[in-house]
Amino acid sequence: MLQIESLTKHYQTRRGTVRAVEDVSFGIGEGETVALVGESGCGKSTIAKLVLLLERPTSGRVLFEGNDVRRLDRSALRAYRRTVQAVFQDPYSSLNPRMRVGAIIAEPIMAHAQLSRTDLQREIARALDVVGLPQTASRLYPHEFSGGQRQRVAIARALALRPRMIVLDEPVSALDVSIRAQVLNLLADIQREFTLTYLVIAHDLALVEHFSTRVAVIYLGRLVEAGPTREVFAAPRHPYTRALLDAVPIPDPDHPLAVSEQAGEPASALDPPPGCHFHPRCPLALAICRETAPILMGDRHQAACHLLTEEPAR
Amino acid sequence: MSVSIATPGPRLLGRLRLALGLRGVPWIALLVLLLVLICAAGGEAIAPNDPNDLDLGAAFRPPVFELGGSFATPLGTDNLGRDLLSRIMGGARVSVIVAFYAIILSGSIGALAGMASGYFGGMIDTLIMRLVEIQQSVPSVALALILAAALSPGLTTVIVVIALTYWAWYARIIRGEVLSLKTRDYVAYARVAGVGTATIFLRHLLPNILNTLLVLATLQVGQVILFEASLSFLGLGVQQPDVSWGLMLSDARQYITHAWWPITMPGLAIMLTCLSANIVGDWLRDRLDPHLRQL
Amino acid sequence: MRLLQVRDLQTHLHLRRGVLRPVDGVSLDVDEGETLGLVGESGSGKTMTGLSLLRLLPKGAGRIAGGSIQLDGRELTSLSEREMARSVRGRLIAMIAQDPMTSLNPVWSIGTQVMTPMRVHGIESGARLRAAAAEILRRVRIPSAEKRLPDYPHQFSGGQRQRIVTAMAIGSSPRLLIADEPTTALDVTIQAQIIALLRRIQTETGAGIILITHDLGVAASLCHRIAVMYAGRIVEQGPVRSVYRKPAHPYTQALLAAIPRLGAGSDRLTAIPGQPPSLAELPSGCRFAPSCPHRMAVCDTYPPETEIGDDHRAACWLHARPN
Numbered sequence: 001m002l003q004i005e006s007l008t009k010h011y012q013t014r015r016g017t018v019r020a021v022e023d024v025s026f027g028i029g030e031g032e033t034v035a036l037v038g039e040s041g042c043g044k045s046t047i048a049k050l051v052l053l054l055e056r057p058t059s060g061r062v063l064f065e066g067n068d069v070r071r072l073d074r075s076a077l078r079a080y081r082r083t084v085q086a087v088f089q090d091p092y093s094s095l096n097p098r099m100r101v102g103a104i105i106a107e108p109i110m111a112h113a114q115l116s117r118t119d120l121q122r123e124i125a126r127a128l129d130v131v132g133l134p135q136t137a138s139r140l141y142p143h144e145f146s147g148g149q150r151q152r153v154a155i156a157r158a159l160a161l162r163p164r165m166i167v168l169d170e171p172v173s174a175l176d177v178s179i180r181a182q183v184l185n186l187l188a189d190i191q192r193e194f195t196l197t198y199l200v201i202a203h204d205l206a207l208v209e210h211f212s213t214r215v216a217v218i219y220l221g222r223l224v225e226a227g228p229t230r231e232v233f234a235a236p237r238h239p240y241t242r243a244l245l246d247a248v249p250i251p252d253p254d255h256p257l258a259v260s261e262q263a264g265e266p267a268s269a270l271d272p273p274p275g276c277h278f279h280p281r282c283p284l285a286l287a288i289c290r291e292t293a294p295i296l297m298g299d300r301h302q303a304a305c306h307l308l309t310e311e312p313a314r
Numbered sequence: 315m316s317v318s319i320a321t322p323g324p325r326l327l328g329r330l331r332l333a334l335g336l337r338g339v340p341w342i343a344l345l346v347l348l349l350v351l352i353c354a355a356g357g358e359a360i361a362p363n364d365p366n367d368l369d370l371g372a373a374f375r376p377p378v379f380e381l382g383g384s385f386a387t388p389l390g391t392d393n394l395g396r397d398l399l400s401r402i403m404g405g406a407r408v409s410v411i412v413a414f415y416a417i418i419l420s421g422s423i424g425a426l427a428g429m430a431s432g433y434f435g436g437m438i439d440t441l442i443m444r445l446v447e448i449q450q451s452v453p454s455v456a457l458a459l460i461l462a463a464a465l466s467p468g469l470t471t472v473i474v475v476i477a478l479t480y481w482a483w484y485a486r487i488i489r490g491e492v493l494s495l496k497t498r499d500y501v502a503y504a505r506v507a508g509v510g511t512a513t514i515f516l517r518h519l520l521p522n523i524l525n526t527l528l529v530l531a532t533l534q535v536g537q538v539i540l541f542e543a544s545l546s547f548l549g550l551g552v553q554q555p556d557v558s559w560g561l562m563l564s565d566a567r568q569y570i571t572h573a574w575w576p577i578t579m580p581g582l583a584i585m586l587t588c589l590s591a592n593i594v595g596d597w598l599r600d601r602l603d604p605h606l607r608q609l
Numbered sequence: 610m611r612l613l614q615v616r617d618l619q620t621h622l623h624l625r626r627g628v629l630r631p632v633d634g635v636s637l638d639v640d641e642g643e644t645l646g647l648v649g650e651s652g653s654g655k656t657m658t659g660l661s662l663l664r665l666l667p668k669g670a671g672r673i674a675g676g677s678i679q680l681d682g683r684e685l686t687s688l689s690e691r692e693m694a695r696s697v698r699g700r701l702i703a704m705i706a707q708d709p710m711t712s713l714n715p716v717w718s719i720g721t722q723v724m725t726p727m728r729v730h731g732i733e734s735g736a737r738l739r740a741a742a743a744e745i746l747r748r749v750r751i752p753s754a755e756k757r758l759p760d761y762p763h764q765f766s767g768g769q770r771q772r773i774v775t776a777m778a779i780g781s782s783p784r785l786l787i788a789d790e791p792t793t794a795l796d797v798t799i800q801a802q803i804i805a806l807l808r809r810i811q812t813e814t815g816a817g818i819i820l821i822t823h824d825l826g827v828a829a830s831l832c833h834r835i836a837v838m839y840a841g842r843i844v845e846q847g848p849v850r851s852v853y854r855k856p857a858h859p860y861t862q863a864l865l866a867a868i869p870r871l872g873a874g875s876d877r878l879t880a881i882p883g884q885p886p887s888l889a890e891l892p893s894g895c896r897f898a899p900s901c902p903h904r905m906a907v908c909d910t911y912p913p914e915t916e917i918g919d920d921h922r923a924a925c926w927l928h929a930r931p932n
Contacts, residue, residue: 039796052506081508094499098521107517108507146884154503161507176650177823181867181878188877203797206826210869210878233871247801248871249826253849257830259801265766 001197002028002051002084002165007060009046018269020046022221023060025296028165028214033191033198035212035229037205037244041269043221044201048169051199052086082112085163089170091150095142101128102138105157112161127156130190148179152186159190165197173204184211205248209233217241220269220277222293227301237303239282276306340597343590350587353403354410361400363387365557369395374573390575392566398579404557405580409587412469412542416476417531423477424484425527429519431485432492433511442485449482454541455548462550472542472551479541484530491523525602532595536588543584559584610682612817613639613662613785618676620654620661623669627889631657633841634676639785639817644807646832646849647821648864652885653838655821659787662819663702664693681784700730703778707790709770713762719746719773720758727780741780748813749776749806768799772806779810786810789821804830825868829853834920837861840885840896847921857923860897895925903927 009021021043028034036044049055051062053069062069069080085108088094095104105124109115115123124138131152142150151171158166171187172180188211191198202208208215209229216226217240225238236242249257265281267273273280279289284307294304353360363386372395378388389398431442458475465471495501495518504514539559545551546560547567554561559580566576620632631654639645649655660666661673664685678685680701688697703726706712713722723742727733733741739758746754749772751765762770771791778786788807792800808831811818822828828835829849836846837860845858856862866879883900886892894909895901901908905926912926 039798054502054505078508081506084506086503086506088499088503090499094503096500096518096522099517107504107509111504111507111509111513148884157503157507177825178650178864178867178881181880182882184869185877185880204869205797206869206871206873209871210873243798245871247798249801249804249824249830251825251829251853251865251868251870253829253832253853255829257801257804259798259805265768265799 001030001065002199003063003066004047004051005061005063007047007050007062008058009043009050009055010058013270016270019221019272020269021050021057024218024221024223025060026216026223026226028197028199030164030197031195032214033200033212035200035202035208035215036218037202037208037215038218039203039244041220042218043269044218045169047218048086048167048199048201052084052167053080078112082161083163084165084167085158085161086167086169087151087154087158087171090174091147091154092142092174094154095150097142099141100138101133101140101142101145101153104142104153105138105160108157108161123160127160130159130193131156131186146179147175148183151175151183155183155186155190159194162194163196165199167199167201169201170203171200172207173202180207187211205233205244217244220267220272222277223296223304224278225301225303226296227298227303231301237298237301237308238278238305239284239307240278241303243281276304340590340593343593343597346586346590347594350406350410353406357404357407361397361403363397363400365396365401365404366555367396367400371395374569374576376573377575377579389579390573392562392576393569393573398562398576401557401562402559402580402583405559405562405583408469408552408556408558409539409542409584412472412476413535413538415473416480416538416542417534419473419477420480420534421484421527421531424481425488425520425523427481427485428488428490429492429515429523432489433496433515433519439489443489446482446485449478454479455544458545458548458550462545467550467553469552469556472545475545475550476538476541480534480538484527487526487530488523491526492519495519495522529595529599529602532591532598535591535595539584539587539591611638612641612643612681613637613819614677614679615662616677616679618658618661618678619674620657620666620671621674622657622667622671622888624889629888630841630891631888632661633891635838635841635843636676637836637843637846639819641784641817642811642815643834644811644818644820644832646828646835647819647838648823648825648828648835649838650823650885652840652888654841654888655838656789658838659704659789659819659821662785662787663698663704664690665698665704699726699783700781701783702785702787703781703783705771705774705778705786705788705791708794709767709774710794712774713770715762718759718761719765720760723758723773723777723780726777730781732781745776745780746773748779749773749810751776766799767795768802771795771799771803775803775806775810779814779816782814783816786816786818787821788818790823791820792827793822793824800827807831825853825865837864840891841888842896842924844897844925845921845923847918847923851918851921855918855921857917857921857928858897858925859901859903859927861923863900863902 005025007021007024011018011020024047036047038044046055050057064080072080102124105127106120109120109123125135128135128137133149133152133156142153145153172183175183190196200212212229214227215229215232217224217238219240225232225236225241232241233245236245247259267277267280275291276289276294279285282289286306288306294306296302296304297308372391373393375387375391376383377390378385383390387397387399391397427442431439457479461475462471501514501518504518542551542558543560543563546558547564549564552558552561562580563577570577616636618632618635619630622629622631635658637645647655647658662678664673666672673686685697720742723745724738727741728738742758743755751757751769751772765773792803795803804827807818820828820831832849834847835849835852836843837858839860845852845856845861852861853865856865863879863881867881869878881900886896893911895912898904898908907926912924912929914922914924915928916922917928
């Protein structure tokens with residue numbers, strides 16, 4: 001349904017070129033939940049912005065159902081906006097504090113069609129109902145709601161246009177632990193009910209394992225591993241994925257974290273290490289890792305590492 | 315599955331009521347401003363005497379609390395025997411009109427320029443900011459002189475000059491606000507939803523800079539009145555027989571050694587108005603900001 | 610004698626909209642060389658509890674309304690502000706705040722920032738100050754510590770900044786370290802390093818640590834004992850193994866069931882319905898009752914703290930013994 005091809009995004013800053021996204025390719029099938037994981041600054045949010053057309057790629061393409069989204073004519077572009085929606089991370093800044101909830105939910109609808117008042121009310125009512133908020137909510141302002149409730153409003157707003165795909169940028173990281181479960185369950189429910197496709201940006205690996213069908217691991221702008229979630233987490237093929245998984249603290253006192261203090265710091269995207277970006281921190285680095293960037297190998301479960309010996313990915 | 319909603323906070327009107335009922339409200343400043351507004355509205359009709367009524371026999375009568383003063387002219391009279399109190403009340407109108415129109419004009423131009431500059435960035439931003447810098451390096455009085463020579467001196471000229479002088483100040487500050495607002499998720503969302511740029515300006519940017527604009531405007535009242543007074547003092551603004559505080563200062567200048575009150579009284583009026591406007595502006599800023607931060 | 614003994618601590622915040630009671634009768638103990646995890650969600654009062662120990666409450670609005678705090682047998686609530694500042698804060702009890710980006714002053718070199726607490730508390734002085742600062746930075750594994758003393762915070766990464774903040778805290782060899790969400794703002798790999806750092810510091814210095822966090826994984830990795838807070842009170846506390854394996858309080862159980870775990874598959878997460886009560890209007894009964902699946906009529910009265918196992922206590926009617 002959505003295909004990303006060799007997507008690259010460079011930002012020119014005073015200090016040099018920031019290579020936020022470097023030659024990333026992957027696809028999302030209908031009904032799937034694909035998670036993009038990585039640590040801060042790895043470029044996953046930038047990829048989301050590129051998909052949502054909030055930023056222009058330096059090179060590469062985003063294909064929606066086979067069509068390059070940058071080459072869509074006006075009406076096709078509007079159709080794209082109706083089909084691909086977004087929910088952002090911060091429930092406090094994603095809602096305009098001066099608009100009532102009803103108006104917030106109606107905004108995307110109004111941008112695309114002129115509905116009569118009754119039709120509009122009906123759509124708003126439906127959206128509120130789906131996310132489990134009472135009808136009285138539409139007259140209130142965002143500040144009168146808790147974080148979890150505001151996130152529900154954001155979800156209602158995303159659903160207003162009956163999209164087929166939703167990009168979720170860290171949808172629950174700003175919420176309390178007990179509220180996260182509520183919102184995640186809600187997202188799972190509506191995915192089933194409306195046959196939605198999700199692209200989730202997240203850094204919480206346990207959450208990703210619980211919530212997604214496929215996962216793509218990004219390090220310093222490059223895709224280092226991708227595949228079905230369960231498989232990637234059970235048998236990671238890239239040293240970075242392994243390091244990430246090892247670093248997740250398990251809520252079980254009998255399995256405390258066993259990490260050394262010297263795992264190293266991520267390099268900056270301004271001046272990434274040559275060859276494989278991960279080589280300075282990699283316990284298995286070879287000479288070739290310093291020189292050449294590895295290419296993705298494998299079929300369903302791909303990884304980019306010189307230590308793997310397989311067919312390069314198609 | 316029903317979810318309970320937190321107790322709703324007071325709405326805008328309720329918030330206002332709450333605001334007025336609390337300590338810290340600058341009653342005196344508000345009262346002064348109210349008086350000025352009343353004088354501006356009533357003008358000659360409510361003044362005890364006709365501001366232009368000459369009475370050379372009563373020239374330089376001191377204020378009522380000095381020897382020789384009278385209740386008929388409680389603040390004294392000027393060199394032509396005109397009642398200072400009535401002239402001050404009459405002059406209030408000019409100050410209010412100038413403040414009103416000049417602030418609205420400069421505020422609108424400045425806000426629009428600031429919004430465009432902040433939101434679009436790039437060439438538009440560079441262009442507008444260059445204009446701002448040029449504007450701010452031209453001394454306002456020089457600008458006033460040039461314009462007064464080009465147009466005829468008078469109320470309109472004063473308003474135009476003030477608008478041209480102060481728009482740049484608004485533009486800079488609003489640009490800063492918009493730069494930070496631009497990155498808010500709800501603006502990004504509006505773009506994702508396909509909302510048009512004009513609608514984004516109107517619905518997302520404008521309401522959120524309204525607070526800042528309001529505070530800037532109140533803080534400007536003092537500046538504008540002073541500016542008008544300076545212009546009129548220099549002869550570039552309001553002309554006789556219209557009354558203006560600045561004109562009163564200018565007229566009384568030469569008689570300072572003779573009588574202190576014709577220059578001091580309008581001076582006090584200017585000072586009190588500016589001070590009150592500043593206090594109210596400060597108070598508004600405190601009231602509106604933390605409230606939003608609490609949310 | 611325990612290192613820290615807190616009994617029935619109450620802290621009130623006097624705000625315009627009412628009086629909040631973020632700490633409403635909290636009792637806890639910390640021994641030397643022990644890490645106590647204070648676990649709770651936002652609004653539970655855990656950060657306020659930490660700040661109350663240091664009496665770093667919002668000026669005017671916050672005050673300790675009752676209870677006792679004893680450090681090495683010395684009562685802290687009765688000390689004057691001067692004595693607190695001079696002998697306790699930064700000396701006997703130190704704090705590592707949450708966000709390393711804002712805990713360090715961007716215009717001072719890290720050398721100055723590490724040396725200042727040591728100088729102020731009279732640990733070191735003069736020429737030995739620099740050497741001591743370099744030494745402590747070495748202890749937190751900042752490479753080339755001596756050479757980097759004149760560098761500024763922005764020249765370090767997030768993880769390194771957290772180490773520097775830790776160095777500032779342990780510079781005076783405090784008896785108690787309060788770490789308020791020390792890893793929340795960090796990436797998971799850096800978080801792991803900081804957890805290892807804190808473990809080592811504790812072994813080396815024998816200090817007691819109170820770890821304030823909402824992350825049950827981090828708590829499990831670092832703490833010997835756990836205290837779970839909800840709406841201003843501790844609802845369950847005990848040895849970490851005991852609380853995680855056999856959670857007694859329904860809130861603890863719900864919390865453990867609500868977090869996704871690696872390797873657990875994608876069954877539905879058990880969500881906790883409702884929300885915690887507002888800290889301005891606390892009910893007189895059990896505060897978790899409205900969201901509790903085991904709610905009973907008796908829950909309208911606040912349950913007593915009952916001993917469940919060795920040093921494992923919970924405040925819940927389900928476990929209360931009949932008198």
